[in-house]
Amino acid sequence: MKARVQKIFHALTPKAEALVLSNATDPHLDASFFYVFDVPGGLFEGSFAIALPDGTTHVLSTPLEEESARQAAKRDPAIEVHVPQRREEWESTVRDLLPKSGPVGLHFRELTHEGFLRLEKIAPGTAWVDASAAIRRARMIKDSIEIERLERAGGIGSSVAREIPGMLKTGITELELAAEIEYRMMKHGASGRSFSTIAAFGSHGAEPHFAPEDRKLEPGASIVCDFGAYYRRYASDITRSFHFGTEDAELKRVHETVEKAQSAALAVVRAGVPAKQVHLAAQQVIDDSPWKGRFTHGLGHSIGLAVHDGFSMNHLIDEPLEIGMTITVEPGIYLPGRGGVRIEDDILVTEKGYRFLTTAPRGYLEVPA
Numbered sequence: 001m002k003a004r005v006q007k008i009f010h011a012l013t014p015k016a017e018a019l020v021l022s023n024a025t026d027p028h029l030d031a032s033f034f035y036v037f038d039v040p041g042g043l044f045e046g047s048f049a050i051a052l053p054d055g056t057t058h059v060l061s062t063p064l065e066e067e068s069a070r071q072a073a074k075r076d077p078a079i080e081v082h083v084p085q086r087r088e089e090w091e092s093t094v095r096d097l098l099p100k101s102g103p104v105g106l107h108f109r110e111l112t113h114e115g116f117l118r119l120e121k122i123a124p125g126t127a128w129v130d131a132s133a134a135i136r137r138a139r140m141i142k143d144s145i146e147i148e149r150l151e152r153a154g155g156i157g158s159s160v161a162r163e164i165p166g167m168l169k170t171g172i173t174e175l176e177l178a179a180e181i182e183y184r185m186m187k188h189g190a191s192g193r194s195f196s197t198i199a200a201f202g203s204h205g206a207e208p209h210f211a212p213e214d215r216k217l218e219p220g221a222s223i224v225c226d227f228g229a230y231y232r233r234y235a236s237d238i239t240r241s242f243h244f245g246t247e248d249a250e251l252k253r254v255h256e257t258v259e260k261a262q263s264a265a266l267a268v269v270r271a272g273v274p275a276k277q278v279h280l281a282a283q284q285v286i287d288d289s290p291w292k293g294r295f296t297h298g299l300g301h302s303i304g305l306a307v308h309d310g311f312s313m314n315h316l317i318d319e320p321l322e323i324g325m326t327i328t329v330e331p332g333i334y335l336p337g338r339g340g341v342r343i344e345d346d347i348l349v350t351e352k353g354y355r356f357l358t359t360a361p362r363g364y365l366e367v368p369a
Helices: 002-011 031-036 063-074 087-097 113-122 132-140 144-167 174-187 202-206 249-268 275-287
Strands: 018-022 048-051 057-060 079-082 104-106 128-130 198-201 222-227 229-231 238-244 326-329 332-335 339-342 345-349 354-356
Touching: 002 018, 002 031, 002 048, 002 132, 018 031, 018 113, 031 048, 031 132, 048 087, 057 087, 063 079, 087 113, 144 174, 144 222, 144 229, 144 238, 144 326, 144 345, 174 198, 174 222, 198 202, 202 222, 202 332, 202 339, 222 339, 238 249, 238 339, 249 275, 249 326, 249 332, 249 339
Parallel strands: 018 104, 057 079, 104 128
Antiparallel strands: 018 048, 048 057, 198 222, 222 238, 326 345, 332 339, 345 354
16 A cells, blocks of 8 residues: 555645554544555554555554454555554554654544544644645545445445345335345445445435435335445445336436436546536536426535545536546435435546446336336
8 A cells, every 4th residue: 555655645735754544433433544554354443554655554453453454464565563452552652653753644534532632642742734635635546456446336236226126015114125225235245335325215205315214115106225335445326216106207207307417417527627517517407407406416426435535526616527536426306295316326537538337227217016
């Protein structure tokens, strides 16, 4: 991971003599710890990564993950693992590894206040600088290892999306469908879900971030399923919408409009295009339809070690797309009291435009009741 560390330091302003990434307890784990230390398993609660400008990274692990840490270090000569046994030993090891002078970078965006106070106690008088922007910048452009894992995660999500029509039956609850989706992802090789699965029936589909309840599926209902898999810590995020039972003419037209909106956005994707132009391409299609104003969120976001990986796609973002970015494209139309349709895919920005990381069918589908 030497190149990743050096990429962070290259983007870091003001410059620093070291970078400290600190984990608290789950779920307050800094994904950037795993960006500079590529280890597939374990929580690494309370662990530190101390990275240096030459690409060397010192990892302080608890005994709980010692074996995983040492195995990962064998694969990466830039990693050195330390396993302090007592609090005093932890503090002295951190103190010894930090530079004796010069600023030290911290990931302010993810560091807990308690973690900062602990570092202040260990190294009083140290000049701390915020490395959040440099870390975000480095993580935004994916390397070949990250792309391969994102593609695998997208493949898992796509496989399960193809299986959802076979899961739908009268009487299944939203909670049961969400549980089945997560089970299928694990069967296909996921290490876990990348966020809380959304399964929304009927009017619940009009709320983009709905949490499943015990509502039962009935004929005539629309269905929105938004879910994602982790593969070796990298996430996917896919949404597919269906209709259960007899055709609903309006919702079919809504679905077709959302498809057109996604296609319009994808047609704009290429390196150098401001993110807002991609969003506005989708929004224009929806605003020209009978459902103007019912696209109520940004078009998407970057995806990587986190589902929302630090980059937004909405009408306010001037930041241009770059080769190697991985983003979601997820237009939707939401009709309160009626239902909703969202189609979401993960893509890689390439030299010629983009490549799909998720591949499940996107078209309107009526599942027989």
